[in-house]
Amino acid sequence: MLPFSRLSLLAVVIALSACGGGSSGGGAPSAVQPGESSGAPEPGQPAGGESGSHASGAMDSKIDGVSFDSASFDFSEQTGIARVTVNRSGDISQPATIQFTTSDHTALAGEDYASETGSLTWAAGDGESKTIDIQLIINAQSEPVEQLSVELTDISGAQYGDFSSALVNVIDYQAECQPWSSYYVESPLTVSAGCYKVDKTIVVRRGGELALEAGARLEFADNEMMEIESDGLLIAAGTAQNPVVFTGQRAENGYWTGLFIRSLAESALEHVIVEYAGFGFDDSNISVSFAGAARFKSVLSRFSEGYGIRISEDAQISEFVSNRLTRNQSYPVAVGSNNAYVLDRTSIYTGNRTLDGQGRDAIALLDRSIRKDQEWEDVGVHYQTSTLGLELYSRLHILGGTTVVFRADTSFRIENTGELIVGSSAGPLVVFTGLEQIQGYWRGVEVYSGRENIIDNTVIEYAGSDAGYFEAAVGVNSHDGKLKLRNSLIQHSEGDGFSVGAQSSVEISNLTSTFNNRPGRVSVREVNSLSSNSDFSGNTVDRIFVTGNSLDRNNDQTFKAINVPYRIDKTTVNGPISLQSSVVIEAGVVIEFGLNAGFNIDVDGSLKAVGTPEKPILFTAAQKVRGGWNGFQYTFSGDPDNQIDHAIFEYGGESQGNTHALLGYFGSDVRGSVTNTIFRESLTNGLILSGMVTEAGNTFEGIQLQAIVDNR
Template sequence: MKYLVTVIAVIASVFLIQGCSSSPSGSGKSTNPPTLDAVIDHSPSLPETNVEVNLDAGNSKDEQNIGYDIQWSLTNKPTNSSVTLSNTTQPKIKFIPDVAGDYEVKLEIENSSKGIIDDATTTISVISSESTIELEGDINTDSTLTDIFSEPSIPDYLVVGDVDVNAKLTVDPGVVIHFKENLGLKVASDGILSAVGTDSNRIIFTGESQSVNGFWKGINIYSNTVENAIKYAEISYGGSKSAGTYFEAANITIDQAKVQLANTKISNSGMFGIQTRRSGSEFPMENMEFSSNDDEHAYVHISQLGYFDSGSSFDGGYVEGFGGSTKADLDISVLNGAKYSILDNVGFDHLVTIDAGTQIEFVADAGFKVGNNGTIKAIGAANNKIIFTGTAKTPGAWRGIFIGSPSVDNILKHVEISYGGSINMATYFNKANMVIDRAKVELDNVEITGSAGYGIQTRRNGSTFTLTNSLFDNNQNSDMRIHPTQVDFIDNLTNFNDGDVEVYGGDTEATGSETWSNLNNGTFYFSSSVSIEKEVSIEAGTLFEMGTDVKLLVSSGTDPGVIKAIGTSSNPIIFTGRSKVKGAWRGVLIASGSVDNEMDHVKIEYGGSSDLATYMPAGNLGVYNDAYLTISNTEIQNSANYGFMVRETRGATVAGTNITYLDNSNSDFYDY
């Protein structure tokens, strides 16, 4: 509608036309084109919620009185506001703001016949007519904290004294709680905290000052009810001081308690993001965010590592696990942006599954033991390995992995184990990255490097393991130290990088057959004498180095041992001393009467340290009593005594062709 200014303009125009013959310019028209200038006035100047705000367009400018139409609109308003404008074509209108925040109002004025329009926009900041509520003391009856202010920068509640929750406390979505310095919220053993926000309306627990990590004490939970929940929330700037004896400072401390955590950001703690003091707490987590905590993001019992999910995110740093052992089956998820740090020697006494990509670092002398009732399943991928290593990247930075479990489900696949061997793993064990003690484990595509002792060690027979497609490097002792019953567990694809597999004394198993592989870039080192009690086939190219006075015996008996050492001209099997001097080791004694004993394209050297048996003198190779051997294309050299000895008078039989001798100190061949 046109207003009075338009009517006056029309009357004046008629009067000028009838009463004047000409305008000063001689044209009868104004020299300046008409303009409009929209102006918004509002009152009061500092409006509050639930109080009328007046809008007035009366001071808009129409200097040539052409008249105009009016249109008001609300172009922006605070979240959760339901305000709308009415009578939007009137010069003066009103509205009542329902929530605090900024309201953006637009005014358009227009003379459509002349095609002239102008607009103005103003932002009206509304403060709440409510006031922040102060909290302190005990909450002994069921209570609810409601969202007073929609603006998250305005706290709904200010904690001015420590608050102890002894009943059910419900915190509504959108509630903002600020804490004064060194104050906190305690959920006592008979209390319940239910703080469940929404994705668009989060609950905030923070310090009154948000520029100092560790400004307030934090949330301390001692309640063991499954009703405790913190979801779609933010907890920040806590951890000013310890929650109690045996606790450090943290945003959240959980002591023998239960709480569900989801979609919550935990940041800017003065020390830990989350801390527990012992086992017995349960806090399943989902899609959490950890950032800017002064110490580590979490400090929890080893049994609680399974509560961290792969959907949570971290800005680097660690989740620390301290001592003890598992209390139930455990799935350790890969951390998005962080690693696990193990602080003690801990026990896996249940099924522990470790997800691909998980990185676990150990501090000095820390490690883990898979106990008799435990099982480990650590299955990585070629491009997403599981890593066990020291915090320091030096040999002996941590203790290592002890496997004492007979479970057939133990498996480590696409796993790296490095820098272990800080101290002896146990009585009768040495330093090692991994110990296997009367246990079963499958090792596939495993990298074992940088040990301050052995790569892998066993102490006795009774362990069963398979080793395939793996890699050893830079272990200060032998890559492996194993029992003779375990030699056949090693494949010929594992790369030993010029290292060796130490075989300590004892017998092979007594029945069946097995193959000793040609180690890939590796050597078998026999540190003690070994007896072959079953059929053993040795692959072409296999290299054996023997320690001082060590003997390899192919035993006799009703079910005698058998050796089948079949090399090739380009890839002979070699038995030699660890030191390359005459008499470096004792030699090979064939005491088995099996007609299957055979050596072809074999080299035997540097033996003869002492007699091979009663009535069998020192030498590189002896065939004893009723024994049998087919031998061909073999070199026997550098013995400290005889080269080759055969006790024919006691029934020893040899079928030999193309045997060559070199530089044996006594006779090359002794037949007696």
């Protein structure tokens, strides 16, 4: 790497040249002639030569590394943005990062340009060029060439190339504005390049068509606006070098009201700058409301007192590509949730902040209902809900890398007709989080839909408010809810990480539920939904709570070996759970029971609990006292799968319970076997035998009444 002291101070020149003036005369004619070219260099061209040539004094030899594309560039102030290219060459095998900053010379930040600081990052093997965008400001004063600098600093993973520090020349733009006279446009009107002073609101309506050609600049008076009403049409067709500009007569945020599109006829804006509006009405530079139709390409919306652009839930947006919404005092975009899909990642939404410096880089969702099938992608900033949360009535696919931020006490409801697909196993994470990092800040995801809902590779955090229906970060409704929850992280829930209702259809796999009050709650009818490859540790109470008073017929369940105990107590059941289907309990499982709790294996049910010497199955009390829970009771169950082996029963035999033992078999037809099992610390009996039950190899410790009551 070259020592920084040996690097020359090299220049990037940004020339802001005057565009041609408009035609003379009063008002905007029906066919205004374009102004003549100013003869300024094409934006992005190096100063003093062809594209790619170096300025005077540039080094002839090329040094591999990170460098500006050239020593100097020219840009017209009219373009609104100076885009400076930074290249990386040579060894690109390592990741690289470099900081950049702008600073004043004779050009002043806030008057001639907007200061920029930031970083550029390359992954290993990435040799693509990056760009730094500098916002250029046109002011009313006639000025000579002014200068600012751009500097690359704090490089890591690479060395500096030829041009690491830059000087910027700012060439003034001045054009004499003529008054605008056509304030009600009700027939075709074409306006070519030139500056126009707009002192009243312009209304385009009743079949009127307003076509603004490249280089047209409209300067609006205080509180005035442009409205595209009924079947009016606006076509603003600028170019990169000569955009169409909508601005205020004074460079103040919110000086004029903005551009409002309400017409069903599709307006088109391409290479357009809208600035210094956002006062009143929809608080935005640009608003597409009701069923207004529009398309936007390469639009720069900046210096709004409110939003950069506002799109209602019923607006018809056919294209939204390569736009930049920055330097606004509120969010770059406010959009109806039903229309959030129109936004894309080719647009830039960063650099927005309030006057006190509070960041506003987010997509503000205006309402809660999503009724169109759509995709949300990572657009570089997060989506932020309104105070109403979200309700999904259609199919929504949220792609990897997307973050959705929820406001206080809101929820994401997947309604009966909704279908939510979140993330993928191979992609980057999706994040659902709260606006503030407080446990229970928002309610969580609530699934009422029986469609193919999938949450994959997702972080869900700071939810589980006790004001929510489920009191969990993710809740699946009884009877109709359906969800596959996999490869995900649930954390910082005020209640449970997840809640699975009875007769829902849920698959949980490779889930980490941690830093919650409890990892999860599941109906006894849906215990199958859990997987052994999940991690439920690290919570205030590391227990999976089992709910429900009965397991119906034809609903076989397995208690899988997970890394925390199951708990069944009076907070989740009203007494022993009636099992009318087959239940299997895997080796190593621990189940804790509360007072009055236990299992009653009915005539149509069975229970098989087979452990190993290394991994016995433990049935114990939540409170480690004799009689802390009821016990197991096989009642007339003749199923040959009734088998208990290498298990431990302890702290049960509640005196008020039906079993009066840790384990009891009742009825002449009952079948089963109990072997190699430990019975200890019973308030009543240890084991009661009836029917055709066999026992062998069992041990008894601390039994207050009889170790074995044999009624066979």
